[in-house]
Amino acid sequence: MYGESFAEKLKNAMDRRGCKQVDLVNLAKKEGIPLGKSHISQYLSGKVRPRRDVISWLTGALEVSEDYFDEEERKSESSYSSYFRKSTKLDNVLYDVRGPVVELAREMENNGTHILKLNIGNPAPFGFRTPDEIIYDMSSQLTECEGYSDSKGLFSARKAIMQYAQLRGLPNVTMEDIYTGNGVSELINLSMSALLDNGDEILIPSPDYPLWTACATLAGGKAVHYICNEENNWYPDMDDIRNKINSRTKAIVVINPNNPTGVLYPVEILEQIVEIARQHKLIIFSDEIYDRLVMDDLKHTSIASLADDLFCVTFSGLSKSHMIAGYRVGWMILSGNKKLASDYIQGINMLSNMRLCSNVPGQSIIQTALGGHQSVNSYIIPGGRLREQRDFIYDAVQQIPGLSAVRPQAAFYIFPKLDIKRFNIHDDEQFALDLLKEKKVLIVHGKGFNWADPDHFRIVYLPRIEILRECMEKLADFLSVYKQK
Numbered sequence: 241m242y243g244e245s246f247a248e249k250l251k252n253a254m255d256r257r258g259c260k261q262v263d264l265v266n267l268a269k270k271e272g273i274p275l276g277k278s279h280i281s282q283y284l285s286g287k288v289r290p291r292r293d294v295i296s297w298l299t300g301a302l303e304v305s306e307d308y309f310d311e312e313e314r315k316s317e318s319s320y321s322s323y324f325r326k327s328t329k330l331d332n333v334l335y336d337v338r339g340p341v342v343e344l345a346r347e348m349e350n351n352g353t354h355i356l357k358l359n360i361g362n363p364a365p366f367g368f369r370t371p372d373e374i375i376y377d378m379s380s381q382l383t384e385c386e387g388y389s390d391s392k393g394l395f396s397a398r399k400a401i402m403q404y405a406q407l408r409g410l411p412n413v414t415m416e417d418i419y420t421g422n423g424v425s426e427l428i429n430l431s432m433s434a435l436l437d438n439g440d441e442i443l444i445p446s447p448d449y450p451l452w453t454a455c456a457t458l459a460g461g462k463a464v465h466y467i468c469n470e471e472n473n474w475y476p477d478m479d480d481i482r483n484k485i486n487s488r489t490k491a492i493v494v495i496n497p498n499n500p501t502g503v504l505y506p507v508e509i510l511e512q513i514v515e516i517a518r519q520h521k522l523i524i525f526s527d528e529i530y531d532r533l534v535m536d537d538l539k540h541t542s543i544a545s546l547a548d549d550l551f552c553v554t555f556s557g558l559s560k561s562h563m564i565a566g567y568r569v570g571w572m573i574l575s576g577n578k579k580l581a582s583d584y585i586q587g588i589n590m591l592s593n594m595r596l597c598s599n600v601p602g603q604s605i606i607q608t609a610l611g612g613h614q615s616v617n618s619y620i621i622p623g624g625r626l627r628e629q630r631d632f633i634y635d636a637v638q639q640i641p642g643l644s645a646v647r648p649q650a651a652f653y654i655f656p657k658l659d660i661k662r663f664n665i666h667d668d669e670q671f672a673l674d675l676l677k678e679k680k681v682l683i684v685h686g687k688g689f690n691w692a693d694p695d696h697f698r699i700v701y702l703p704r705i706e707i708l709r710e711c712m713e714k715l716a717d718f719l720s721v722y723k724q725k
């Protein structure tokens with residue numbers, strides 16, 4: 241019908257064929273089309289319009305006429321309301337950590353409802369405050385931070401990062417190999433844009449921190465997800481990695497310690513990844529933003545320290561390990577065999593120059609933050625706040641019938657598994673919405689982390705135990721009767 245939006249057209253076509261979201265996902269899976277339930281929910285909510293190739297696949301799958309979806313586009317092009325359309329580069333880019341469930345929570349809050357938030361890894365609102373020394377040092381340097389810095393960052397900041405890299409055993413790192421960024425987020429985007437041509441493939445864990453998939457997709461690349469295996473402590477499945485490598489695979493992303501599973505990879509696992517990267521000439525991108533939030537006397541190893549013959553890019557920053565997320569301080573370190581990547585490094589430099597530099601007051605505290613007493617240690621030792629919260633949340637999850645989880649060892653996340661048969665869950669976003677509406681508790685569903693099945697969700701255990709207890713009581717209550725429709 242004239243005036244119908246793409247979302248309405250899609251819904252009508254699905255209804256006509258009695259096709260549910262899950263049917264489309266299964267069909268797409270069979271035909272090798274990268275289409276998850278979150279994608280379809282976003283299309284149906286009208287927030288995202290699929291890419292051309294996905295529209296053409298939907299046309300065939302739903303048996304509608306060739307111009308069924310196009311017709312709407314042509315007509316809407318002449319209508320004022322959709323004159324300015326977002327770039328098609330954003331088609332299939334998802335970032336559900338701040339997606340539709342969070343939007344509903346915001347609406348509920350605007351209407352005066354108090355929401356218990358277990359959804360975002362932002363330490364400050366939960367009382368993890370920036371050490372006074374850092375605030376003092378930033379304020380006393382503010383007048384010296386009025387101009388742009390070198391595009392890679394201030395000398396003092398990069399020197400401190402370089403020394404940090406040396407202590408962690410990263411090979412062959414000079415001052416020129418260090419880039420500061422407005423959080424690791426900016427550098428993930430930059431490193432993907434500089435590398436990927438249309439159709440290039442990059443291996444990214446599933447579940448992942450979804451910015452990696454989003455930035456790889458935005459850059460024109462194809463995010464190919466390798467499975468992390470819950471039965472094996474959420475470690476990457478090496479056979480799955482090997483099976484997914486082909487001539488277009490350029491790199492592998494490792495997130496260690498991991499968001500959302502909270503696990504830390506031992507050296508043996510890292511060595512196996514290095515061996516695969518070596519055999520197949522892959523770049524290793526290692527996101528280590530939680531490297532100092534490691535509990536149980538375990539030790540974090542930087543994968544780059546095991547790979548002096550490969551080209552590695554290691555990411556870290558102050559948002560998590562120093563709990564200073566709002567100042568937007570991150571960095572990346574190039575290491576190992578840089579000759580392999582001289583052309584790519586030129587691309588990185590070009591993009592780094594184009595953004596002029598990262599926030600200079602933020603850079604000015606890197607030296608203070610990385611040196612001397614690490615206040616964050618008091619949170620992770622026995623009796624420390626984060627460790628107590630971790631122990632509490634793990635026990636609480638285990639006690640709820642129909643829930644189970646791998647015990648997290650690092651960061652501040654747990655990724656529980658839902659017994660989907662017991663709760664009849666076929667749509668995890670719906671589960672998150674139902675929990676929010678019923679109990680005012682906000683979590684992120686597993687699909688938000690590019691996890692294919694609807695059987696997981698992530699809890700951020702930064703809130704104090706009293707709040708966590710209240711949340712878990714509500715969750716237990718909710719699940720004691722929940723059956724998804």
Ligand SMILES: Cc1ncc(COP(=O)(O)O)c(C=O)c1O
Binds near residue numbers: 570
């Ligand atoms: C694994 C991982 N990498 C990167 C980031 C982004 O960090 P930043 O605040 O430095 O942009 C996050 C934030 O949650 C994360 O979990």
